[in-house]
Amino acid sequence: MPAGEYSYGQLHETECIACRSADGPFTSAGHVSTEADPGADPLVWAVVTCPPCTPEGEHPMSDDRLVTLEIEGLVEPVALPLPEALARLWDELRPLPLGRLQLEAYRHFLRAGAEERVRAAIAQDGMLQLSFALNGEIRLVRATPALVPAATR
Known part of the structure; x- marks a missing residue:
């Protein structure tokens, strides 16, 4: 996905990846990849979710x-x-x-x-x-x- 599809805050863990809210506390939500220069490997970004966008009862490091x-x-x-x-x-x-x-x-x-x-x-x-x-x-x-x-x- 082009980097322009995400805001600076979403790619730097200061905004929710789902709704762009800046209201934490945030839960780690894994990673997204963005396209880099043609022929280059994609860039990988750690992303977060805000409390309303974090699935009910999901602990950031549950056993599953x-x-x-x-x-x-x-x-x-x-x-x-x-x-x-x-x-x-x-x-x-x-x-x-x-x-x-x-x-x-x-x-x-x-x-x-x-x-x-x-x-x-x-x-x-x-x-x-x-x-x-x-x-x-x-x-x-x-x-x-x-x-x-x-x-x-």
């Missing part, structure tokens, strides 16, 4: 939701069940030349109980966003609720 995992510049957004997303994150980060402290921080975060920590972060902030330095660049790791419930895959 997939997580969209993205590692900026390394892993394109992919929707997976949370345990698989955490395993994929560790599998992608472990071989990188992150340095001892960064690797230990991720190992600590992804140890037993990681699912509860990630669910709590997403429930509180609508997403989990972590960063790491690689070759002098800061990269982001994002986990957000996916748009498609796991039960409908």
